[in-house]
Amino acid sequence: MSATHCPAFLISAPASGQGKTSITAAIARQARRQGQRVRVFKTGPDYLDPMVLERASGAPVYQLDLFMGGLAHCRALLCAAAREADLILVEGVMGLFDGQPSSADLAAAFGLPVLVVLDASGMAQTFAALATGLARYRSDIQVAGVIANRVGSEGHARMLAQGLPPELPLLAAFTRHEALALPERHLGLVQALECPQLDEQLDAWAEAWLAAQALGQGWPPQAAALALAEAEPPTPPHPEQPLRGLHLAIARDACFSFIYPANVDVLREMGAQLHFFSPLAHEPLPACDALWLPGGYPELHAATLRAHPSFFEALHQHLAAHKPLLAECGGMLCLLQSLTDGEGHSHAMAGLLPGQAQMQPRLAALGLQSVCWPQSAQPLRGHTFHYSLMQSGPAPHTRAENPNGGRAAEALYVQGSLLASYIHHYFPSNPEAVARFFGAALR
Known part of the structure; x- marks a missing residue:
């Protein structure tokens, strides 16, 4: 020591x-x-x-x-x-x-x-x-x-x-x-x-x-x-690199910016090749095996996203090919039928998930979360923090637990190769579940 x-x-x-x-x-x-x-x-x-x-x-x-x-x-x-x-x-x-x-x-x-x-x-x-x-x-x-x-x-x-x-x-x-x-x-x-x-x-x-x-x-x-x-020497965190060879696209700009550096580290340590792109800059979805849409501010940029010449259609094609897609909070809102911003303007979204979301003047949910993905009996941990409410959404696959007993207990939606939730997940809490989800593209 x-x-x-x-x-x-x-x-x-x-x-x-x-x-x-x-x-x-x-x-x-x-x-x-x-x-x-x-x-x-x-x-x-x-x-x-x-x-x-x-x-x-x-x-x-x-x-x-x-x-x-x-x-x-x-x-x-x-x-x-x-x-x-x-x-x-x-x-x-x-x-x-x-x-x-x-x-x-x-x-x-x-x-x-x-x-x-x-x-x-x-x-x-x-x-x-x-x-x-x-x-x-x-x-x-x-x-x-x-x-x-x-x-x-x-x-x-x-x-x-x-x-x-x-x-x-x-x-x-x-x-x-x-x-x-x-x-x-x-x-x-x-x-x-x-x-x-x-x-x-x-x-x-x-x-x-x-x-x-x-x-x-x-x-x-x-x-x-x-x-x-x-202890010395430190052991490699993920020596088997279960995501070696996986091309993972990650949306990253002012709309999709809620990305923990530790999450990126986990993906790289497991061997994934990461390809960042900006939907706001109308960059196309990169050729990829899997996709991560993190949280951010789609309510501020809904019109720009809608004007993208290929983004929503590329999301449809991605899921039609049964490729994994993780959509967190703002990323999930982009997949709904519509999103109403803080000024009351409704914007058509990708339509890959049933339901609509509307921004509220007050905080809708806040709290730590623990949820089991279908890929693991052990939970991933994270948190929720959002001002929008979703109506007429899909049936939840499961719900998270709040360790402090708070009211916020978010739904996890599973639809084919899509995982979606208001939860911002912390990948180091269960790298194996993350590897199994994204790694399905390699199998």
Whole structure:
């Protein structure tokens, strides 16, 4: 056994909306500008924040999720990052103790020092009370410092710091920067590829981070080294490569963008040859044995998809040839008879699945999911998060289970060589099922 060491922090908050993503991106960008190798992770299922964090750090952002990936998978990802990085940042999800598993559970599992981001606007001495309560709520985590966000002035920053105990320093204080806020839409942040000025904005965040440190007690905090025991040498994850020789097409653009890097890794490790294409750019479906339509924003691009000269017909031909097709969330909506967008405009879709979908003004479903594909008695894990509702759809093959007992328990639809669901699947949770489904094209 050996140990891999690297400075690492989990950046969390008491709630969503405190500024975790922008501050994580600011720290990563400034470290990168100083020549450091930075790896950033995101706790829990998320596609949008990682897009921004990837641009900030210059490296792909993977999920660390104790439910979707499990302890050993998360440890392997952290170990791989620690071998090549000078700094590891893990952005938490929701509040520090929210959810099962929570960001605090992840910090406890790997001894990650926690940095708490607090929105200090409209707050004085209560800031210290809130920070102290978060630090002392659980004895199995270490809160190494506090970062104040949306501070009104230098005097406000001093006031915030005065009430904190010595072991809980105010590391930095961000003053209000409304111009640096990223635009949002119904699923969260606007995608990084849709923000042409993002790099300039990230550089501005990095400068703001430097200024924020001047109003605090300095960076980095003490006791920040992450030590992870690992076995040597690591074994190949999929030595038999069950998808060797498979040509797998994957839609990828602003419409089909919800793709976990770990999913792509699994497919490549199993030997698949991946062919990415953009339906929005009216690129044709590549010659392929199997197809993956991931989630995204078909409701924003339905007219463009409909105008594609061959996309919908190619989907018909693909399924008529009994080739595997996985359609997740937005990818599934493209296969319905119609999709009504947020403005009430109805768009004809591919018509490969019965039913219609309509965007809703409120969230329709959110939650972790566990579902068994027909190819395996063991479940795949993932999550659901969508604003659309489907009417008159096909009969479900099965339904997912929600590990937290929530109402969201999505249907899995099976129609010939098609698997479709609102679920965004995490392939490392059951690579064998993924191999059996896509690998049917080789048999």
